Amino acid sequence: GENVEQHPSTLSVQEGDSAVIKCTYSDSASNYFPWYKQELGKGPQLIIDIRSNVGEKKDQRIAVTLNKTAKHFSLHITETQPEDSAVYFCAASPKVTGGGNKLTFGTGTQLKVEL
Amino acid sequence: NAGVMQNPRHLVRRRGQEARLRCSPMKGHSHVYWYRQLPEEGLKFMVYLQKENIIDESGMPKERFSAEFPKEGPSILRIQQVVRGDSAAYFCASSPAASGNTGELFFGEGSRLTVL
Numbered sequence: 001g002e003n004v005e006q007h008p009s010t011l012s013v014q015e016g017d018s019a020v021i022k023c024t025y026s027d028s029a030s031n032y033f034p035w036y037k038q039e040l041g042k043g044p045q046l047i048i049d050i051r052s053n054v055g056e057k058k059d060q061r062i063a064v065t066l067n068k069t070a071k072h073f074s075l076h077i078t079e080t081q082p083e084d085s086a087v088y089f090c091a092a093s094p095k096v097t098g099g100g101n102k103l104t105f106g107t108g109t110q111l112k113v114e115l
Numbered sequence: 116n117a118g119v120m121q122n123p124r125h126l127v128r129r130r131g132q133e134a135r136l137r138c139s140p141m142k143g144h145s146h147v148y149w150y151r152q153l154p155e156e157g158l159k160f161m162v163y164l165q166k167e168n169i170i171d172e173s174g175m176p177k178e179r180f181s182a183e184f185p186k187e188g189p190s191i192l193r194i195q196q197v198v199r200g201d202s203a204a205y206f207c208a209s210s211p212a213a214s215g216n217t218g219e220l221f222f223g224e225g226s227r228l229t230v231l
Contacts, residue, residue, distance in 0.1 A: 093218065
C-alpha cells in the first residue's frame with residue numbers, strides 16, 4: 001500500500017517569513033495529493049490539492065509543487081501570519097474501487113508562526 | 116448546508132464497554148470514510164463505505180471493530196469491549212458519488228473517545 005512521509009514534524013517561523021513542508025510517497029499509482037490544515041480540536045480542512053497531471057498550483061499565499069519522477073510534493077506558504085499556526089497534513093490517493101478516495105496521510109507538521 | 120456531523124463529540128467509556136460513534140455525511144454525499152487519529156499522530160484510514168456496502172475495510176482491526184452505513188440513518192462505527200489503546204479521535208469524512216467527485220474529503224469535527 002501507499003506510504004507517505006512528511007517533514008519536518010515541527011516548524012517555527014517568524015511572521016512574514018515563508019514556510020515549506022515536504023512529503024514523499026511510495027505508490028506510483030497515486031494521482032491526487034491534497035493538503036489539509038487542522039486547528040486544535042477541529043477536523044482537517046482542505047487548503048489546496050494537486051493532481052499528477054500538473055507540476056505546480058498556487059492559491060494566493062499557498063502553493064504546492066509535485067515531482068512525479070521523484071515522488072515528492074511540497075507545500076509553500078508565503079508571508080505567514082499567526083492564523084497560519086496549525087497542524088498541516090499531506091496526503092496521497094490512488095483511484096480506488098467504488099470511485100472513492102482512500103487518502104493516506106503523512107504524520108503532520110506543527111507550524112507555529114511567531115510574532 | 117450542514118457539513119459532516121459527528122456525535123458524540125466526546126465519549127468516555129470504561130474498559131470492556133462498547134462505544135458507538137455516529138456520522139451523518141454532507142447532504143448529497145454517498146461515500147463515508149472513517150479515520151483514527153492517535154495523540155500527536157496523523158490520520159489512519161480505517162474503512163470506506165457506501166450506502167449498505169463496505170467497500171474497503173483494510174484499515175479496520177480484525178476484532179472488536181465494525182462499521183455500517185445503512186440505507187437510512189447515519190454511519191456508525193462500533194467498538195466492542197474497548198481497551199485503553201482505543202483512546203483516540205475518530206474522524207468521519209464524506210465525498211460525493213464518483214461522477215461529482217473532485218477528490219476532496221470533507222471531515223467532521225471528530226469524536227474523541229477516552230477509555231478509562
